[in-house]
Amino acid sequence: MNLSIFFEPLNEDVFVKLNKPRTLGAYINRFVSKFPDWRSADIAIIGINETRGRYTEEVTETTTPSTAPARIVRKKLYTLHKGSGRCQIVDLGNLRPGITLDDTYLRLKEIVEVLISHNTIPIIIGGTHDLEYGQYLGYEHLDRVVNMVTVDSSVDMTEDTSAAPNKKQLRQILMHDPNYLFSLGQIGYQSYLVEPEVMGTLEKLHFEAYRVGEVHRNVQEMEPVVRLADLLTFDISAIRHQDAPGYEPANPFGLTGEEACQICWYAGLSDNLTSLGIYEYDTELDKRRLTAMTIATMIWYFMEGFYHRKNELNFDSKQFTKYAVAFNEDNPDRMIFYKSKSSEKWWLEVEPLSSEKASRIVPCSYEDYLQAIKGEVPNRWILTQARIG
Structure with a gap:
């Protein structure tokens, strides 16, 4: 499959000064003029400048902010020093949004499906959190149940049909036919931001949910939750405003940047996990680019965790x-x-x-x-x- 038709190349002028020795910018193969060989890569970075999920009414054109989120995150990520071990990573550029929001979901589905079928892990830098629906659809071809973990200050499962798409995508996932979701783990929610009926639904479905206070008390207990997941999605609103101001509405409470990086480290270490999505970063609210640095560091920890995987899935072995x-x-x-x-x-x-x-x-x-x-x-x-x- 020719994936290049789905992507817009990156502007190399942005990255010329980032190719310093031993930094990720010197190692990541980017789509500038030639599409990178993603089949031989361990990880593929994907940007999606799609924000129609924030609006309650149908918007026919994408409303990309003046500074695309993925571009700013890349500028921070590429300056970080490469960790230990190999680094077979590609940057596929930015996914071209579809004519409609549903078209974007389907494009993301195709990309995720192809990548994970070739054992390449997509790291998606969004875009609104409803894009996790497209990320989830990429697992439909596996013909087995999958496990999902989402990190969010709220639970995007409202029954209000007039709500914006990024407030109800979890219900869309649960209602999808065929249903191949075995488990859902919700990490970092804040009770006063979640409808009681929604928590009742999670309980009836026997899903795991952890308040932000539980994460603060023992973030290590989140490791088994993340280790079970096939896909992890991260809403930046789960992180307190002091560490990541680039989202709205502002929230003084939430995970610390360190806890967010710890969760991404766990995700990278997991032999099961095959895709990561980070959503809801608004560059207009991030004047000092603190959120971009937080996201870049989260991705760095995920990559570093990946290269420390143990391949521990054979329980009959002497391991x-x-x-x-x-x-x-x-x-x-x-x-x-x-x-x-x-x-x-x-x-x-x-x-x-x-x-x-x-x-x-x-x-x-x-x-x-x-x-x-x-x-x-x-x-x-x-x-x-x-x-x-």
């Missing part, structure tokens, strides 16, 4: 130590845990209620193992078994 936890002498049931000998990460095997369905091995934390030893059933086990059925 893992297997633990069987019995609840009591009268109960023959056992809960099976796996611990990686190299990364020391934990997994939990969940048996289905129906004998016709297969068990699933899902990421967990050491805290889940300690809870099982005490004779308590971890909430992660309960939610997973409920989804399996």
Whole structure:
């Protein structure tokens, strides 16, 4: 497939001064005059200057801000020093928006589908958060269920049909036919920004949701949540205004920039995760380019995490130590845990209620193992078994 027809090349004049030795700008192969060989790349950067998702009425033309978000993020990202290990990364340029917003979703779907089919991870710099719908559609061809994690201060699942697209894309994902979403993890939401009915829907569907205070208390507990995901989307509004002022409405509360980078590091480390989308950056509100630097650093941590992956997916190998936890002498049931000998990460095997369905091995934390030893059933086990059925 000729992906170049979907993209606008970058202006090389912007990047001439960024090609200093040992910086990412010297290593990333960019689409300027010749489209880069994405098939041999580990990661592909994609910019999308699409903001029609912010409007409640149909807008026929894109309303790109005077300074495109992806362009500003690139200028910060390319100045960062390359990490350890190899660096096979391409920048495909900016995706040409469709005639309608739905056309843009479908274009993004095609791009994501092709890239992940060739084991190239797209990093999408948006654009409004509703573009995650197109990112999600890129997994439809896999013919299996997928897991998704979204980091956001709110939950974009309103039932208000007149709301802007970037306030209801999660409902669009849930209503999509065929339905191939197995789990959804919501990280960093703030209760006073979310309709109670929406949280009730998440609970009924046995999805995981973590308030921003829970992330503050123990960001390490977000690692298993992220490790389960096939795709991760990040709304910049999840980050407090002090660390990322480039979004509206302004919010003094949220994740710190450090916590955002930690989550992206976890995503990069995950052997399951195959796409990352970062959305809702408004350059007009980012006068000192602090948000751009925060996003660039998040992407740097994701890339660095990727090049530290352990390929820990074969639980029958000698890479893992297997633990069987019995609840009591009268109960023959056992809960099976796996611990990686190299990364020391934990997994939990969940048996289905129906004998016709297969068990699933899902990421967990050491805290889940300690809870099982005490004779308590971890909430992660309960939610997973409920989804399996």
